[in-house]
Amino acid sequence: MASLSSFSFLLFSSILFPMISFSIAQTSFRPKALLLPVTKDSSTLQYLTQINQRTPLVPIQLTLGLGNAFLWVDCEQGYVSSTYKPARCRSAQCNLAQSKACGECFSPPKPGCNNNTCSLLPDNTITNTGTIGELAQDIVSIQSTNGSNPGRVVSVPNLLFACAPSFLLEGLASGVKGMAGLGRTKMGLPSQFSAAFTFDRKFAICLSSSTRSNVVVFFGDGPYVFLPRNFDLSESLIYTPLFINPASTAGAFFEGEKSAEYFIGVKSIKINNETVRLNTSLLSIDSKGNGGTKISTVKPYTVLETSIYSAVVDAFVKVLAKVKRVAAVPPFGACFNSSNIGSTRVGPAVPDIDLVLQSNSVFWRIFGANSMVQVSEDVLCLGFVDGGVKPRTSIVIGGHQLEDNLLQFDIATNRLGFSSSLLFRQTTCSNFNFTSNA
Numbered sequence: 001m002a003s004l005s006s007f008s009f010l011l012f013s014s015i016l017f018p019m020i021s022f023s024i025a026q027t028s029f030r031p032k033a034l035l036l037p038v039t040k041d042s043s044t045l046q047y048l049t050q051i052n053q054r055t056p057l058v059p060i061q062l063t064l065g066l067g068n069a070f071l072w073v074d075c076e077q078g079y080v081s082s083t084y085k086p087a088r089c090r091s092a093q094c095n096l097a098q099s100k101a102c103g104e105c106f107s108p109p110k111p112g113c114n115n116n117t118c119s120l121l122p123d124n125t126i127t128n129t130g131t132i133g134e135l136a137q138d139i140v141s142i143q144s145t146n147g148s149n150p151g152r153v154v155s156v157p158n159l160l161f162a163c164a165p166s167f168l169l170e171g172l173a174s175g176v177k178g179m180a181g182l183g184r185t186k187m188g189l190p191s192q193f194s195a196a197f198t199f200d201r202k203f204a205i206c207l208s209s210s211t212r213s214n215v216v217v218f219f220g221d222g223p224y225v226f227l228p229r230n231f232d233l234s235e236s237l238i239y240t241p242l243f244i245n246p247a248s249t250a251g252a253f254f255e256g257e258k259s260a261e262y263f264i265g266v267k268s269i270k271i272n273n274e275t276v277r278l279n280t281s282l283l284s285i286d287s288k289g290n291g292g293t294k295i296s297t298v299k300p301y302t303v304l305e306t307s308i309y310s311a312v313v314d315a316f317v318k319v320l321a322k323v324k325r326v327a328a329v330p331p332f333g334a335c336f337n338s339s340n341i342g343s344t345r346v347g348p349a350v351p352d353i354d355l356v357l358q359s360n361s362v363f364w365r366i367f368g369a370n371s372m373v374q375v376s377e378d379v380l381c382l383g384f385v386d387g388g389v390k391p392r393t394s395i396v397i398g399g400h401q402l403e404d405n406l407l408q409f410d411i412a413t414n415r416l417g418f419s420s421s422l423l424f425r426q427t428t429c430s431n432f433n434f435t436s437n438a
C-alpha cells in the first residue's frame, strides 16, 4: 500500500507540477500595456501593422485604421484555424459588437460562412467601401511593454473581429489581409485589449514619415519612453476634449450607430499668429454628423473643405510672399522653390499653423516638418489637400501632420493628449527601443 501511494504521489507530482506552474505563469503576469509595431508603406502611404492570430499562429499584416470600429480580416482566402469561433445570433458577443443582423450562408461551412451567426459591416476606409461579414472570435498574441521596451508575448484567446470577403482588400497595400480598427467602440482593439488585461482604456500612436523605421502603437497608459534620453513622453502632453459624433461616418453602418472616429474641437486656425477667416459653422458637428474635425491614419495628408482650404493656402502664401512659388504638384496647391526656404530643428522655416482648440492658449502647432512635403529635390509643397465642397467632415487631420507627434486617446474620459512635434524634444517616433527585455 505504501509503495502504491508513493507511486501515485510521484505520478501526481511529476505530471501536475509543470501544469500548475505553467498556469501560474500565465495568470500571474498581467501586462500594464501592449504594443504593436507600425511601418509606413512607401507606395500607398498606408501605416501597416502586424498581429499574430489563429491556431497555429500566423502573422497577419493589417492597415492601421484609427477610425475603424473593429478589426476585420479576409476569411475567404487562407483562413485556417482550429480556434475560430463564429458568434451565434443573439449571443453576448453579438450584443457587445452591437450587431443588428443575423446571417445564413449557402455554401459549405468555413470561417466567414456559418449559419445562425451575427454579422457586422466591415469597412475599407481607404476606398470607403463597406460590406457584410460574420462576427467571430479567435486567439491573438501580442507583445506587452513596460513603456521602454517590448516585453513578453501575451495572448487574448477570444478576440472579436469581423470576417470579410477578399474583395474588401482592394486598395490596401500589397500583402495586407485586413484593417486593425482602433475606433472608440467596445469592439475596437483598444477596448478589447484593456478589457482582457484590465488596464486603462487608453492608447497612443506615434507615426513616422520614414518607410524604413519601426514606430509604435501603445495600448494602455504610459510611460511611453523614447531614446536617446529615455524621456517619458506621456508626461508632457497637452489635452483637449474628444467629441462623439452622433452619426456614423463609416462607409456602411447600422441605423442609429454613432461614429467610431475621434473628433476634436478646432475653433479656429492661425497662421503666423493671425486668425484665418473661415466659415466657423463648418467647424462644428451638426445633428446629422456633418462638419467638425477628425483625426485619420488613412488620409496621408490633411484634407480641408474647399473654402477652408482656400483660406489657409491664401494666408500661408501671403506670409511666404518673398519665397518663389513654383508650379503646383498635385494633390498639393501651393509649392515653393525650397532653395529659398531655410531649415530649423522642426523642419523647413515656414509660418507656423496653429489649430486653436478649447481656448486661445490651447493649440496644436504644426511646424514645417509636418506642414511641408518635399516632392522633389528643390520643391516643397504645403501638405494640405482640397476636400471639395460639402465633405462629410470639414477637417481631416491626416498622417503627414501626425508624424513624429505622440497622440494619446483616452476613450474612458474622452480626452486627447498631444505632444506637438517631438523634434523639439530631440527625439522622433522611430526612437522607441525595440530590443525586447522579455
Ligand SMILES: *[C@@H]1O[C@H](CO)[C@@H](O)[C@H](O)[C@H]1NC(C)=O
Residues within 6 Å of the ligand: 104, 105, 106, 107, 108, 109, 110, 113, 114, 115
Ligand atoms: C445553412 O442552412 C441552409 C438551410 O437551412 C443549408 O442549405 C446550408 O448548407 C447551411 N449552411 C451552412 C454553412 O451550414
Ligand SMILES: *[C@@H]1O[C@H](CO)[C@@H](O)[C@H](O)[C@H]1NC(C)=O
Residues within 6 Å of the ligand: 146, 147, 148, 149, 223, 225, 437
Ligand atoms: C523596462 O524594463 C527595462 C529592462 O528591464 C528597464 O531598463 C526599464 O527601466 C523599464 N522601464 C520602465 C519604464 O519601467
Ligand SMILES: *[C@@H]1O[C@H](CO)[C@@H](O)[C@H](O)[C@H]1NC(C)=O
Residues within 6 Å of the ligand: 273
Ligand atoms: C501672438 O499673438 C498673441 C495675442 O494674440 C500675442 O500675445 C503674442 O505675443 C503673439 N506672438 C507672436 C510671435 O507674434
Ligand SMILES: *[C@@H]1O[C@H](CO)[C@@H](O)[C@H](O)[C@H]1NC(C)=O
Residues within 6 Å of the ligand: 279, 280, 281, 282
Ligand atoms: C457656412 O457653412 C454652413 C454649413 O455648411 C453653410 O450652411 C453656410 O451657408 C455657410 N456660410 C457662408 C457665409 O458661406
Ligand SMILES: *[C@@H]1O[C@H](CO)[C@@H](O)[C@H](O)[C@H]1NC(C)=O
Residues within 6 Å of the ligand: 326, 337, 338, 339, 378, 379
Ligand atoms: C530653384 O531655385 C534654384 C536657384 O535659384 C534654381 O536653380 C532652380 O532651377 C529652381 N527650381 C525650380 C523648380 O524652380
Ligand SMILES: *[C@@H]1O[C@H](CO)[C@@H](O)[C@H](O)[C@H]1NC(C)=O
Residues within 6 Å of the ligand: 149, 227, 433, 434, 435, 436, 437
Ligand atoms: C535598448 O534596450 C536594451 C534592453 O533593455 C538595452 O540593453 C539597450 O541598451 C537599449 N538601447 C539603448 C540605445 O539604450
